Amino acid sequence: MSATPPARPASPALAVRGLSVVLPTRRGVLTAVDDVSFDIATGEILGVVGESGAGKSLTGAAIIGLAEPPARVQGEVWLDGRRIDTLDKAAIHRVRGREIGAIFQDPLTALDPLFSIGDQLVETLRTHFRLTPADARAQALAWLEDVGIAGAARRFDQFPHQFSGGMRQRIVIALALAAEPSVIIADEPTTALDVSIQAQIIALLKRLARERGVAILLITHDMGVIAAVADRVVVMYAGRIVESGAVADVIHRPRHPYTAGLMASIPSIAEARTRLAQIDGAMPRLDAIPVGCAFHPRCSDADAQCAARRPPLVASAAGEVACWRVSPG
Amino acid sequence: MSGGMDVLLEVRDLAKTFDVSAPWLDRLWTRAAPSLLRAVDGVSFSLRRGETLALVGESGCGKSTLARMIVGLAPPTRGSVMFDGVVLHGEGAITDREARRRARASMQMIFQDPHASLNPRWRVVDIVGEPIRAAEPGLARAALHLRVRALLEQVGLAAADLRKFPHQFSGGQRQRISIARALSTRPAFIVCDEPTSALDVSVQAQVLNLMGELQQRLRLSYLFISHNLAVVHHIADRVSVMYLGRIVESADTPALFAAARHPYSQMLLDAIPDLRAAGMDAARAGAGGHGAPASNGAANAATGVAADVSGNVSADVSGNVSADVSGNAIAAAGEVPDPLAPPPGCGFHPRCAYANARCRRETPRLTRLEGNHDVACHAVEEQRIAARTNLPPIARLASISRQGASGIPL
Numbered sequence: 001m002s003a004t005p006p007a008r009p010a011s012p013a014l015a016v017r018g019l020s021v022v023l024p025t026r027r028g029v030l031t032a033v034d035d036v037s038f039d040i041a042t043g044e045i046l047g048v049v050g051e052s053g054a055g056k057s058l059t060g061a062a063i064i065g066l067a068e069p070p071a072r073v074q075g076e077v078w079l080d081g082r083r084i085d086t087l088d089k090a091a092i093h094r095v096r097g098r099e100i101g102a103i104f105q106d107p108l109t110a111l112d113p114l115f116s117i118g119d120q121l122v123e124t125l126r127t128h129f130r131l132t133p134a135d136a137r138a139q140a141l142a143w144l145e146d147v148g149i150a151g152a153a154r155r156f157d158q159f160p161h162q163f164s165g166g167m168r169q170r171i172v173i174a175l176a177l178a179a180e181p182s183v184i185i186a187d188e189p190t191t192a193l194d195v196s197i198q199a200q201i202i203a204l205l206k207r208l209a210r211e212r213g214v215a216i217l218l219i220t221h222d223m224g225v226i227a228a229v230a231d232r233v234v235v236m237y238a239g240r241i242v243e244s245g246a247v248a249d250v251i252h253r254p255r256h257p258y259t260a261g262l263m264a265s266i267p268s269i270a271e272a273r274t275r276l277a278q279i280d281g282a283m284p285r286l287d288a289i290p291v292g293c294a295f296h297p298r299c300s301d302a303d304a305q306c307a308a309r310r311p312p313l314v315a316s317a318a319g320e321v322a323c324w325r326v327s328p329g
Numbered sequence: 330m331s332g333g334m335d336v337l338l339e340v341r342d343l344a345k346t347f348d349v350s351a352p353w354l355d356r357l358w359t360r361a362a363p364s365l366l367r368a369v370d371g372v373s374f375s376l377r378r379g380e381t382l383a384l385v386g387e388s389g390c391g392k393s394t395l396a397r398m399i400v401g402l403a404p405p406t407r408g409s410v411m412f413d414g415v416v417l418h419g420e421g422a423i424t425d426r427e428a429r430r431r432a433r434a435s436m437q438m439i440f441q442d443p444h445a446s447l448n449p450r451w452r453v454v455d456i457v458g459e460p461i462r463a464a465e466p467g468l469a470r471a472a473l474h475l476r477v478r479a480l481l482e483q484v485g486l487a488a489a490d491l492r493k494f495p496h497q498f499s500g501g502q503r504q505r506i507s508i509a510r511a512l513s514t515r516p517a518f519i520v521c522d523e524p525t526s527a528l529d530v531s532v533q534a535q536v537l538n539l540m541g542e543l544q545q546r547l548r549l550s551y552l553f554i555s556h557n558l559a560v561v562h563h564i565a566d567r568v569s570v571m572y573l574g575r576i577v578e579s580a581d582t583p584a585l586f587a588a589a590r591h592p593y594s595q596m597l598l599d600a601i602p603d604l605r606a607a608g609m610d611a612a613r614a615g616a617g618g619h620g621a622p623a624s625n626g627a628a629n630a631a632t633g634v635a636a637d638v639s640g641n642v643s644a645d646v647s648g649n650v651s652a653d654v655s656g657n658a659i660a661a662a663g664e665v666p667d668p669l670a671p672p673p674g675c676g677f678h679p680r681c682a683y684a685n686a687r688c689r690r691e692t693p694r695l696t697r698l699e700g701n702h703d704v705a706c707h708a709v710e711e712q713r714i715a716a717r718t719n720l721p722p723i724a725r726l727a728s729i730s731r732q733g734a735s736g737i738p739l
Contacts, residue, residue: 051529051530051531051532052500052529164664164665165388166664167664194387194388194556194665195387195556195558195597195600195601196387196596196597196600196664197387197664198600198602199599199600199602202602221529221530222602223530223604224559224601224602224604225602227602227604228602229602251604261531262530262531263604265530265531265533265534266530266534266559266604267534267537267559267560267562267563267564268559268562268563268604269558269559269562269586269598269601272562272563272583273563274541275538275541276534276537276538276563277534278531278534278535278538279531279534279535280535282499282500282501282502282529282531282532283529
């Protein structure tokens with residue numbers, strides 16, 4: 001990996017190159033994220049999808065420097081053409097929040113229960129911008145209204161426990177947005193919410209990307225959410241990207257056998273099936289990732305080469321895929 | 330009692346009220362009224378042998394409380410439960426302990442979290458064998474092992490897994506152990522409380538397939554509790570939609586998914602992100618692979634079109650509901666109200682586009698429309714809501730593209 005910014009037609013809001021996260025343990029070094037590269041353009045929503053243990057959350061954490069030791073991060077992270085993975089602790093701390101916002105699964109743990117939501121927003125705004133208390137309050141109110149908190153002025157001095165789950169997630173989104181970051185990392189933002197609330201949050205994320213040009217990295221296990229909101233999608237398996245491409249392509253014409261199996265195993269309301277297609281077995285544990293293609297023990301199409309050598313991620317017009325059995329192009 | 334010979338479970342007017350008041354001395358001091366939470370408020374249904382009834386609804390709608398009352402984990406405040414001809418609760422409940430015990434053994438439950446529902450200190454043989462030992466205290470250890478082995482094989486685990494502990498299994502395998510345990514007393518009826526929501530999709534498919542096979546082979550009846558409508562569509566014969574402790578709509582699965590009548594059911598259906606919708610919104614010209622996301626301008630143009638399209642959906646499908654440009658057909662607006670202070674009249678009226686004065690005053694009763702289709706809604710009864718045909722999402726999109734949102738490949 002060279003240290004020059006990746007050559008791109010339009011400089012992406014976020015570029016990740018060869019990102020790996022390794023965990024030294026007593027039983028050897030485990031690779032949780034393995035050579036992951038992708039770009040997100042301004043105003044684009046990139047979905048990262050995978051099952052538990054695929055390394056998707058750790059990828060998000062590593063980008064914003066939150067992969068705590070003993071985890072070691074390798075590779076490059078470029079934000080608006082500037083490399084941020086080499087920054088020291090204080091510098092990355094300034095980037096985080098100001099330039100990259102984060103939204104996590106459980107909105108309750110992201111909010112301080114002892115401060116009113118108004119105070120939390122005002123504090124965030126005044127940390128990042130020079131504002132008078134009155135201006136900060138006015139802006140905080142505007143943000144709350146923007147994310148759809150009804151009666152924002154009335155609820156400004158209420159505490160997190162006085163809000164429902166969906167409302168709390170809106171507040172977390174307002175907090176992430178308040179510093180006007182160019183990139184937001186959303187890790188399972190709708191998983192803890194009911195479907196009707198999920199639909200509202202999805203619509204909100206979509207509007208943010210569209211109207212404010214925020215680049216969003218959306219990490220989720222839910223293909224339905226990806227289908228509803230993402231522009232492009234990256235599929236991860238056992239720490240590696242196995243397929244990526246435009247959402248419509250990956251969902252309607254998956255090329256990697258894992259993606260195809262995943263799509264076929266999702267029940268749909270559009271058709272009635274007596275039996276779901278299933279992928280036998282489960283994702284391997286980190287200390288037992290098979291040699292060759294990590295998916296080959298579960299793959300009905302695997303041959304000797306799949307068991308022996310790891311397939312590289314090959315890019316073509318239709319996207320990227322890492323599979324020996326898929327012909328490029 | 331109504332229903333033919335085939336009815337296995339009959340629930341009548343079942344209700345559960347939790348007293349969540351402050352201690353009575355405090356109340357005396359502050360003169361606060363006791364506060365009661367009506368978790369389940371008068372639910373009736375029946376379940377036939379070999380049938381799957383799904384209960385759907387959002388958090389706090391009372392679906393788990395209902396299930397717990399049926400299997401006897403929570404005493405009902407009112408109403409009756411009749412199982413296999415035996416009245417377990419309510420008027421004429423049997424007092425014979427032995428008959429009660431037999432009926433109970435025929436009802437089992439599978440829980441959501443297979444990490445929490447298996448004792449980590451017990452071996453699989455003890456976990457799966459415990460209900461057998463409880464039912465047949467005199468059974469020899471060798472015979473017990475034989476039975477457990479057969480149960481494990483039935484759910485797709487190896488007989489050698491007998492000696493292992495729960496932590497040695499993956500989430501999906503653990504849920505298989507739960508299923509084996511539930512099957513150990515040869516039940517006729519199993520309550521499945523979100524059995525796959527803690528599992529990954531590829532594993533969920535394995536467990537759903539297994540449950541389908543077992544139902545066929547053993548003629549089991551399932552009460553399947555879920556918030557995932559796609560899973561419900563796949564597995565259920567009938568669906569009951571719950572809101573604030575009441576059933577608001579109940580229908581055969583195809584009827585509900587094709588023509589839901591209650592505005593809440595319609596809202597839930599419209600809130601499901603469907604995979605086939607992918608690409609209409611993200612159809613960005615030239616957004617090829619990793620190397621070439623669309624330029625910003627093009628991207629904005631494409632999403633602009635998408636916004637128009639969803640606007641059309643709203644107007645098209647939902648008739649006179651106020652269209653919400655930001656998203657779904659019937660915009661999933663508002664939230665479930667505080668169950669401690671439910672709105673008067675129909676519980677759904679604050680979120681409902683069709684609500685009028687009567688809805689705000691009078692609680693609608695579940696009434697039969699046609700066939701097996703029951704709805705509790707004044708607007709449907711007064712025909713203020715025209716019957717809407719829910720096109721499957723793909724057809725819905727096709728009809729939109731015909732309306733001239735050009736440039737959206739399907």
